[in-house]
Amino acid sequence: MSAGSLAGGPALPGADTADGDARLGRFAGPAWDLRTYDPLVTAFGPLPVVVWVFTTRDLLTPALVGLAALLVILLLVRPPARVVGVLLLGLPVLAALMTVSFGVLTDPRAVDGTVLLATVGPFELWSGALATGLATSLRTCALLLLVLVGGLSTTGQDVVRAMVQQLRVPYRVGYAALAALRFVPRFGHELEVIRAAHRVRGVDHGRGPLAGARRRLGYAVPLLAGGIRHGERVSLAMEARGFGAHATRTERVVVPFRVRDVAFLLATWGGAAAIALVVVAALTG
Amino acid sequence: MTGDETPAGASPDVPALAVRDVSVRYHVHDDDPGAAPAAPAPDGVTFEVRPGEAVLFLGPSGCGKSTLALATNGLVPHVVGADLAGRVLVRGRSTADHAPPELSRDVAMVFQDPDAQVVTGTLLDEVCFGPENLLLPVDVVLARAEDALRRVGLWERRDDDPAVLSGGGRQRLAIACALALGSPLLVLDEPTANLDPAGTEEVYAVLRDVVGRGDRAVLLVEHDLDAAVSLVDRVVVLDGAGRLVLDGPARDVLAGHADELAALGVWLPTATLAALRLRDAGVLLDPVPLTPAELAAALDAAPHLPDPRPAAPRPTAPHPTGTASLRPDPLPVGARGTALPRDEGRGAVPSAPAAPVLVVDRVTFRRGRGRDATPVLRDVSVAVGAGELVAVVGANGAGKTTLAQLAAGVLRPRRGTLDGRLAVAGLDPTRADPRELARHVGFVFQNPEHQLVTSRVDDELALGLRLLGAPEEEVAERVEDVLRRFGLAHLRDRHPFLLSGGQKRRLSVGTAIVCRPDVLVLDEPTYGQDRERAAELLDLLTALHREGTAVVVVSHDMQLVAEHATRVVALADGSVVADGAPADVLADEDVLHAAGLRTPPLARATRGLAHPAWRRVARLADLPVAARAEVPA
Numbered sequence: 001m002s003a004g005s006l007a008g009g010p011a012l013p014g015a016d017t018a019d020g021d022a023r024l025g026r027f028a029g030p031a032w033d034l035r036t037y038d039p040l041v042t043a044f045g046p047l048p049v050v051v052w053v054f055t056t057r058d059l060l061t062p063a064l065v066g067l068a069a070l071l072v073i074l075l076l077v078r079p080p081a082r083v084v085g086v087l088l089l090g091l092p093v094l095a096a097l098m099t100v101s102f103g104v105l106t107d108p109r110a111v112d113g114t115v116l117l118a119t120v121g122p123f124e125l126w127s128g129a130l131a132t133g134l135a136t137s138l139r140t141c142a143l144l145l146l147v148l149v150g151g152l153s154t155t156g157q158d159v160v161r162a163m164v165q166q167l168r169v170p171y172r173v174g175y176a177a178l179a180a181l182r183f184v185p186r187f188g189h190e191l192e193v194i195r196a197a198h199r200v201r202g203v204d205h206g207r208g209p210l211a212g213a214r215r216r217l218g219y220a221v222p223l224l225a226g227g228i229r230h231g232e233r234v235s236l237a238m239e240a241r242g243f244g245a246h247a248t249r250t251e252r253v254v255v256p257f258r259v260r261d262v263a264f265l266l267a268t269w270g271g272a273a274a275i276a277l278v279v280v281a282a283l284t285g
Numbered sequence: 286m287t288g289d290e291t292p293a294g295a296s297p298d299v300p301a302l303a304v305r306d307v308s309v310r311y312h313v314h315d316d317d318p319g320a321a322p323a324a325p326a327p328d329g330v331t332f333e334v335r336p337g338e339a340v341l342f343l344g345p346s347g348c349g350k351s352t353l354a355l356a357t358n359g360l361v362p363h364v365v366g367a368d369l370a371g372r373v374l375v376r377g378r379s380t381a382d383h384a385p386p387e388l389s390r391d392v393a394m395v396f397q398d399p400d401a402q403v404v405t406g407t408l409l410d411e412v413c414f415g416p417e418n419l420l421l422p423v424d425v426v427l428a429r430a431e432d433a434l435r436r437v438g439l440w441e442r443r444d445d446d447p448a449v450l451s452g453g454g455r456q457r458l459a460i461a462c463a464l465a466l467g468s469p470l471l472v473l474d475e476p477t478a479n480l481d482p483a484g485t486e487e488v489y490a491v492l493r494d495v496v497g498r499g500d501r502a503v504l505l506v507e508h509d510l511d512a513a514v515s516l517v518d519r520v521v522v523l524d525g526a527g528r529l530v531l532d533g534p535a536r537d538v539l540a541g542h543a544d545e546l547a548a549l550g551v552w553l554p555t556a557t558l559a560a561l562r563l564r565d566a567g568v569l570l571d572p573v574p575l576t577p578a579e580l581a582a583a584l585d586a587a588p589h590l591p592d593p594r595p596a597a598p599r600p601t602a603p604h605p606t607g608t609a610s611l612r613p614d615p616l617p618v619g620a621r622g623t624a625l626p627r628d629e630g631r632g633a634v635p636s637a638p639a640a641p642v643l644v645v646d647r648v649t650f651r652r653g654r655g656r657d658a659t660p661v662l663r664d665v666s667v668a669v670g671a672g673e674l675v676a677v678v679g680a681n682g683a684g685k686t687t688l689a690q691l692a693a694g695v696l697r698p699r700r701g702t703l704d705g706r707l708a709v710a711g712l713d714p715t716r717a718d719p720r721e722l723a724r725h726v727g728f729v730f731q732n733p734e735h736q737l738v739t740s741r742v743d744d745e746l747a748l749g750l751r752l753l754g755a756p757e758e759e760v761a762e763r764v765e766d767v768l769r770r771f772g773l774a775h776l777r778d779r780h781p782f783l784l785s786g787g788q789k790r791r792l793s794v795g796t797a798i799v800c801r802p803d804v805l806v807l808d809e810p811t812y813g814q815d816r817e818r819a820a821e822l823l824d825l826l827t828a829l830h831r832e833g834t835a836v837v838v839v840s841h842d843m844q845l846v847a848e849h850a851t852r853v854v855a856l857a858d859g860s861v862v863a864d865g866a867p868a869d870v871l872a873d874e875d876v877l878h879a880a881g882l883r884t885p886p887l888a889r890a891t892r893g894l895a896h897p898a899w900r901r902v903a904r905l906a907d908l909p910v911a912a913r914a915e916v917p918a
Contacts, residue, residue, distance in 0.1 A: 157405055157406045157407075175404065178405070182403065186400075193730065193735050194735045196696070197735040199695075199719050200695050200719070200723065200728045200736065201738055201749065201796065202720040202723035202748075203748070218738055221782065222737065222782075226732070226734065230401055233396065233398055233401035233402075234401050234402070234403075234404070235364070236355075236360055236365075237401060237404070237459075238404055239364060239385040240360065240385060240389055240392075240396075241389055241393075241404075241415035241418060241462060241463075241466065242387075242389035242390070242418035242419045243404075243414075243418050244384070244418070245384075245386035245389065245418050245419060246420045249417045250418075250420055250421055250423060250426055251417075251423075252413055252417055
């Protein structure tokens with residue numbers, strides 16, 4: 001959901017419709033655009049499939065599920081070219097890397113009776129281990145793609161809206177979560193600066209796990225102090241803007257739950273069931 | 286826009302804000318420097334803000350200005366723990382009986398930190414956030430959002446993420462959010478303290494429009510009086526103990542009581558400070574000027590002007606190799622405690638160029654990889670000699686911090702991202718062992734907390750020395766020396782994080798100089814600090830560079846730079862656009878504008894004067910002084 005900035009929001013014409021008819025908001029649009037769907041459906045609909053893929057051990061299931069998720073992303077989300085590039089080029093590279101490294105890490109005793117493919121120093125790569133690595137890697141990629149269906153088609157703001165409107169989550173909780181999400185990149189940047197600052201002081205905690213723990217503790221104090229102060233300031237700013245004045249807030253953008261959302265859910269679960277029961281069965285005979 | 290835009294109930298009889306005998310005592314608050322925990326600040330303050338009025342709220346640091354600002358909508362005491370005595374009434378409603386969110390209809394607030402006021406992911410969502418909280422109908426929410434965004438000039442960017450805006454842009458957004466609440470009173474707590482000059486200008490253009498329309502009262506807490514003074518109708522002044530001392534029309538207070546204010550430690554507009562100095566030198570300016578334009582008019586109208594201080598002749602051409610100014614200061618050091626800058630920071634004296642201790646030679650540095658790589662620095666060459674105080678100036682994003690971090694070895698570039706050569710005290714800062722480098726270069730980060738690593742003030746100072754293997758007696762002696770010089774001796778056993786903001790800043794500078802580095806680099810040391818503490822720090826740096834340390838300061842506070850630097854290097858878009866004596870660089874309007882900077886106030890007043898010798902006056906120290914130092918005209 002932190003992919004909100006990735007999704008980048010609708011282009012200007014879409015925003016103009018938002019001004020024209022606020023109640024339809026950014027969810028107005030053709031059914032082939034996944035961005036017009038209920039964010040809860042796109043973000044959480046695939047979760048049962050995620051859980052199921054997680055339990056599989058074969059190659060075919062995650063490959064097919066991943067492919068289906070990729071098709072949904074490419075056809076219904078149509079992310080910017082840069083993201084498409086990462087998906088089509090980066091993902092196979094990642095898969096290959098994970099295959100080899102998971103393969104090396106697999107216990108060779110578990111794959112007795114397969115062929116030794118290569119030996120580099122203390123590491124041995126067995127063909128059976130490679131197959132296990134490939135399965136793990138495919139599973140990881142499939143999970144990633146399933147999550148990206150929601151991540152690339154909605155924003156954190158809209159997920160919070162939908163949770164408040166449809167799941168009756170108190171809006172304070174929703175906005176607290178949103179504020180927490182905005183903290184993440186800030187924390188990362190802050191940590192980088194603190195690391196550099198400690199290096200400049202010439203502080204070297206040495207090597208080893210104990211020194212590592214001490215180092216992290218050294219970063220934690222300034223990081224926490226900064227985080228708490230920032231959090232306090234944000235909450236002052238929110239209260240000064242009337243946050244919490246009433247039991248409810250105006251919902252400027254109403255998140256609809258429509259036929260297309262039901263269709264998406266049924267298609268997601270049906271597609272997964274079909275892959276599991278029909279396609280895989282047919283292909284593996 | 287719509288009828289809703291006029292704040293409801295702005296009747297002239299009920300004050301927008303009435304503060305009645307208000308005292309605030311914090312429970313425990315370590316962030317409020319200068320406020321003694323036992324004494325209340327503010328202390329028994331009474332004043333009013335009437336509808337449509339613009340009021341500037343002044344006082345030395347620690348007097349409780351920000352506390353009182355937070356009390357106007359009940360954040361003090363409802364959210365920030367404190368005891369509040371007296372009554373704060375907004376449109377007749379007491380803040381004691383209403384929580385801050387309920388009062389947001391009556392009081393809107395803009396805070397100092399632009400980063401800490403963003404809640405949502407787009408500008409439009411952000412501006413709608415307030416009205417949505419107030420349960421206004423959707424079409425009213427949108428109408429207000431559009432009007433507010435148009436007023437601050439951000440409507441076209443409504444679908445952008447606030448994070449991509451500049452600091453000035455985000456502060457304008459915060460003002461739009463406050464306007465969208467539709468409240469008759471707008472309270473701004475140091476809204477430009479974290480901005481560069483261009484951002485400050487943007488914010489003031491917006492504020493000028495808000496005040497000009499007259500539909501909202503404005504209460505402004507601000508230390509940058511040069512920007513604020515032309516905007517406000519009335520000035521309210523607190524003294525160091527948080528008691529109200531003056532309340533009246535801006536000109537009466539600032540011009541009529543200038544001496545009192547200076548004695549209180551309240552910063553005055555640069556033009557007024559200049560007038561005070563000139564009066565001591567026998568030049569009476571009437572009326573006392575508040576703005577550079579008024580100062581210029583008054584100077585041109587003066588029947589007789591003595592020559593400006595025959596300051597040491599300045600190098601007239603940029604000198605990329607750098608010059609050393611090791612000349613000891615012949616002037617007695619002025620008494621502390623006044624806001625008037627002392628007689629120091631005289632012009633750099635050209636002398637035999639010393640071998641530079643910091644060399645940046647044709648450095649180009651890129652961020653990112655491959656085709657995405659963007660140059661942050663382009664062919665930058667700078668050399669700094671021992672004893673110089675070099676100010677690196679430029680707008681946010683010009684590459685100042687990158688340059689400083691590269692030079693001090695904070696930023697270690699990846700292979701292939703850096704062309705050119707860097708040298709500090711003969712070491713290559715991009716490769717040298719961090720400990721070896723720490724012996725020669727000190728670096729002070731924007732936020733002092735980042736570099737505090739121990740749990741006691743004296744350990745913090747001793748750390749660098751111990752790492753260098755100094756004998757314990759020497760460590761103790763040097764730590765003692767720094768504790769004393771920086772006024773931290775009574776705090777030696779405190780946890781560094783429990784110090785006040787100004788103390789933390791002094792400690793971080795102390796840790797950087799305790800090893801007596803050849804070069805001291807400071808990144809925006811005045812960022813987010815009030816004028817007084819900024820001046821105190823710059824005084825400290827002036828003393829250091831006089832002792833022979835090369836000091837490099839990244840800053841965009843132009844008047845401070847003008848007063849203290851011996852040389853100014855201006856960066857724009859990663860390139861050096863000027864390198865020379867402050868008077869030369871700061872007088873070049875085109876260069877400053879290209880660099881996103883603005884001429885400091887005094888130079889703005891003097892550059893068009895009839896008297897040619899006066900056109901180069903950019904520093905208060907250049908003004909003629911009382912007869913003892915005067916050269917007969």
